[in-house]
Amino acid sequence: MSDKILIEPVSRIGGHGKISIYLDDRGEVENAHFHVSEYRGFEKFCEGRPMWEMAGITARICGICPVSHLIASSKTVEKIQAVTIPPAAKKLRRLINAAQIVQSHSLAFFHLCSPDFLLGWDYDPEKRNIFGLMEAEPELARGGIRLRQFGQKIIEFLGDRKIHSRGIVPGGMEFPLTEEMRTWIRDRLPESFTTIKKNLDIFKEVLDKYPEETNVFGNFPSLFMGLVDDDGAWEHYEGKIRVTDSDGNIVADNLSEDNYQDFIGEAVEKGTYLKFPYYKPWGYPEGNYRVGPLARLNICSRMNATEADRELLEYRDRAGRVATSSFYFNYARLIEILASLEKIEQLLDDPEITSTRIRATAGINQLEGMGVSEAPRGTLFHHYKVDENGLIQKVNLIIATGQNNISMNKTVAQIAKHYIHGKQIPEDILNRVEAGIRSFDPCLGCTTHAVGQMPLHIELVGFDGQILDEVWRN
Amino acid sequence: MAVKTLKINDIYVAVEEGLTILKAAQEAGIYIPTLCHLEGVSDIGACRMCMVEVEGINKLLPACVTEVAEEMVVRTNTAKLKEYRRMNMELLFAEGNHVCSVCVVNGNCELQNLAVEVGMEHCRFSYRFPDKPVDISHPQFGIDHNRCILCTRCVRVCDEVEGAHVWDIAHRGEECKIISGLNQPWGEVDACTSCGKCVNACPTGSIFHKSTPVAVMKRDRGSLEFLSTAREKKQWTR
Numbered sequence: 001m002s003d004k005i006l007i008e009p010v011s012r013i014g015g016h017g018k019i020s021i022y023l024d025d026r027g028e029v030e031n032a033h034f035h036v037s038e039y040r041g042f043e044k045f046c047e048g049r050p051m052w053e054m055a056g057i058t059a060r061i062c063g064i065c066p067v068s069h070l071i072a073s074s075k076t077v078e079k080i081q082a083v084t085i086p087p088a089a090k091k092l093r094r095l096i097n098a099a100q101i102v103q104s105h106s107l108a109f110f111h112l113c114s115p116d117f118l119l120g121w122d123y124d125p126e127k128r129n130i131f132g133l134m135e136a137e138p139e140l141a142r143g144g145i146r147l148r149q150f151g152q153k154i155i156e157f158l159g160d161r162k163i164h165s166r167g168i169v170p171g172g173m174e175f176p177l178t179e180e181m182r183t184w185i186r187d188r189l190p191e192s193f194t195t196i197k198k199n200l201d202i203f204k205e206v207l208d209k210y211p212e213e214t215n216v217f218g219n220f221p222s223l224f225m226g227l228v229d230d231d232g233a234w235e236h237y238e239g240k241i242r243v244t245d246s247d248g249n250i251v252a253d254n255l256s257e258d259n260y261q262d263f264i265g266e267a268v269e270k271g272t273y274l275k276f277p278y279y280k281p282w283g284y285p286e287g288n289y290r291v292g293p294l295a296r297l298n299i300c301s302r303m304n305a306t307e308a309d310r311e312l313l314e315y316r317d318r319a320g321r322v323a324t325s326s327f328y329f330n331y332a333r334l335i336e337i338l339a340s341l342e343k344i345e346q347l348l349d350d351p352e353i354t355s356t357r358i359r360a361t362a363g364i365n366q367l368e369g370m371g372v373s374e375a376p377r378g379t380l381f382h383h384y385k386v387d388e389n390g391l392i393q394k395v396n397l398i399i400a401t402g403q404n405n406i407s408m409n410k411t412v413a414q415i416a417k418h419y420i421h422g423k424q425i426p427e428d429i430l431n432r433v434e435a436g437i438r439s440f441d442p443c444l445g446c447t448t449h450a451v452g453q454m455p456l457h458i459e460l461v462g463f464d465g466q467i468l469d470e471v472w473r474n
Numbered sequence: 475m476a477v478k479t480l481k482i483n484d485i486y487v488a489v490e491e492g493l494t495i496l497k498a499a500q501e502a503g504i505y506i507p508t509l510c511h512l513e514g515v516s517d518i519g520a521c522r523m524c525m526v527e528v529e530g531i532n533k534l535l536p537a538c539v540t541e542v543a544e545e546m547v548v549r550t551n552t553a554k555l556k557e558y559r560r561m562n563m564e565l566l567f568a569e570g571n572h573v574c575s576v577c578v579v580n581g582n583c584e585l586q587n588l589a590v591e592v593g594m595e596h597c598r599f600s601y602r603f604p605d606k607p608v609d610i611s612h613p614q615f616g617i618d619h620n621r622c623i624l625c626t627r628c629v630r631v632c633d634e635v636e637g638a639h640v641w642d643i644a645h646r647g648e649e650c651k652i653i654s655g656l657n658q659p660w661g662e663v664d665a666c667t668s669c670g671k672c673v674n675a676c677p678t679g680s681i682f683h684k685s686t687p688v689a690v691m692k693r694d695r696g697s698l699e700f701l702s703t704a705r706e707k708k709q710w711t712r
Contacts, residue, residue: 048607050610050616050618052685052686052687053687053688055688056687056688056689057576057688060575060576164575166689166690169687169690171685174687174690361685363613389661390684391608391610
């Protein structure tokens, strides 16, 4: 190994990460790694807090998908309370989670990922962002921003705030859905459907335009994991965990979050704060599995939503029964937005959705609980141990992005090996490496760095530690 | 009944002898910020937010425990006092662990509101991050010492209104803390009647209803005012 290329920070993702690309003597890529360079410490500093605060605290893990943590945490506390929440509360949670999928996926697709393939990999880096998209494709950008606003507005209705909602609480929900809110959501649905359908068509053209990227952006066999309902259909709030392989075979089914430690192991590697979860029965790293939109569409039998099911058929027609390329994450994201919109429409028609009986109360009835939910980026696990009063003694969180860690590393290596030959590395090629990571929509911390210049720093480091070349993108 | 005449912020005020500057100002419609003061219980001048300047006296005085005097000239809102209050507030934040975003009373907290009011944009002192416990052994309520500012409202309301005297203060200096019973877990204190007056009196998120998630707790201050009015004026309606 003689040279090392460093991309730091990786931009237009949630959080702080960097990519190291190692070149051999011939200038060919030997290996590449994705590092997460930030440390949060939530599992430690939550110890000693009352368990009812956990939803609010862990929601701060993420500013994009706090709803996911609120749901997973509340479900975990409800396990400790051994309580069943009122039916209307469950429906409201399904509504807010569907809204979260709409807003988070819209952010990932329009704000973060689409500038790459809609504007071009070699587009001016200073304009290769949502503002550049607004200039070049104003109507498309407006549609994306309004679609995200639609999801965020529903979250605000049900939680008093768009970010870090206070509506999802252990035992159910804090605020009911009013008739005025229901009317507003109904009125905005048609526009949202139009936007997503239009963008599905646009993305299909992207797929036709970039067969090379489709083929090398993290295209490898792996396991896939996620929740499905009793019939094996797409699920985002409850259900059982299913694991399938790249041929579509069900490796494990009807798994419960209560036993997650039996089937998920967490490996630790040097140079990154992100652990490497793996499917335990297959060992590490052979048990690499992917979660998130790509996995959810691979493991489910159908979407259980009319229009999304139609799209799923075409998706499988293009990608095969199991999509193994991470480039399809974006396609899967759009189909999930469509499915979520249909779910929102169905829920609004439910007369119980405006019920005010939405909160159950209970004491401490177990000393341990595990909760699971599908976050936009994949399956999210919370696991708490408490004392007899409900003070947190131990916390384990398995975040969606972490579960894609092995795959993200493989993706970076695959793209780098395919495109990088020699020491001269064009900017658009490095952007492709970043885009491979972006397709996973990783939420490394809790913030997006979507706006402004990409402070990209590349170093070519020789075997003796001497810097051979240095490029700053500013 | 003797009357004292004084000037507060250049306004002449005539009040009963024996009243505090705080009461006199309130009667005259002049606002003085308070934190440890609670209507219906005695004042102790713990928080130092109501400090005022009195002409002829070379130090600041707490309005809640300083009696009015004839021809007293009081100023409540000078630049010096504003700076002092802001610094005092910063010290309160620096010595505890006040994380508003994940507090049960976020958006409904007297400490938070007052910090905004005195213009505390940030804390100029280093946070001390003390290691303080949370006691949720009581079946209904909990106390988080991280959020306690030692105002002793709970001590006074429990002693003077409920008559149970569950709460007290132990230790000194940085070790100083509110204790229940004889420094027992709250849930083991027989004297506690579980009336919840301390919960309603607490100006921060320190004493709270158990099972309260972040940012949704509201206090019923009206119930304390009702008790106070009932006792003093024999009016038994809310």
